[in-house]
Amino acid sequence: xxxxxxxxxxxxxxxxxxxNNNFATLISIGADGVLVNYAPLLLDSKNNxxxxxxxxxxxxxxxxxxxQQIVVIFHGADGYVSPNWYKDKTQVPTWNFVxxxxxxxxxxxxxxGDKLVILEQLSNFHEHxxxxxxxxxxVPQDKLAAMLKAITGxxxxxxxVKGKAKLSQNKSLAERSRVIEGLKSLQDSKSDALAxxxxxxx
Numbered sequence: 001x002x003x004x005x006x007x008x009x010x011x012x013x014x015x016x017x018x019x020n021n022n023f024a025t026l027i028s029i030g031a032d033g034v035l036v037n038y039a040p041l042l043l044d045s046k047n048n049x050x051x052x053x054x055x056x057x058x059x060x061x062x063x064x065x066x067x068q069q070i071v072v073i074f075h076g077a078d079g080y081v082s083p084n085w086y087k088d089k090t091q092v093p094t095w096n097f098v099x100x101x102x103x104x105x106x107x108x109x110x111x112x113g114d115k116l117v118i119l120e121q122l123s124n125f126h127e128h129x130x131x132x133x134x135x136x137x138x139v140p141q142d143k144l145a146a147m148l149k150a151i152t153g154x155x156x157x158x159x160x161v162k163g164k165a166k167l168s169q170n171k172s173l174a175e176r177s178r179v180i181e182g183l184k185s186l187q188d189s190k191s192d193a194l195a196x197x198x199x200x201x202x
Contacts, residue, residue: 009163018043027071028063050156074100077193085182100163109153118153
């Protein structure tokens with residue numbers, strides 16, 4: 001991913017972004033070409049890894065052998081920027097967006113105890129974000145045992161991270177403000193989210 005210096009996210013911004021946009025695209029390359037899947041992941045900053053799981057029926061697991069390289073992409077708000085929003089309307093259209101690209105190597109997790117830890121971490125994280133007190137202990141043991149047999153957990157040991165926030169930083173503050181107001185004028189949730197992150201990150 002090409003990243004000019006003024007579009008680059010720093011380490012703390014990347015961590016915050018992954019935490020807040022953790023439904024990721026997983027990309028692997030095998031004998032039959034590229035395989036793409038999607039999963040919610042958790043960032044374990046202490047151990048520099050991502051944590052998740054997939055169904056055993058998911059063919060992507062066949063490409064996720066231990067130490068297999070994988071690319072993970074986290075997606076943020078994005079949207080079209082009209083030249084009509086600038087004071088100088090002779091400029092060209094563009095697209096603003098935020099993405100984080102992670103490259104790493106997979107460690108598969110197959111023991112029921114370790115898979116349960118992953119499920120608890122994922123569910124606790126998301127339940128906390130919606131102010132819910134639901135916990136995995138509420139799942140009957142027989143149902144939980146069947147669920148654990150049906151999934152494989154994984155950790156992705158992070159080798160490199162690239163974070164890009166293309167949010168009109170190459171424009172003047174006045175022009176960025178006009179873009180933000182232009183996005184807000186569209187009155188849709190996607191444009192509002194992009195305007196919000198432009199305010200936060202620029």
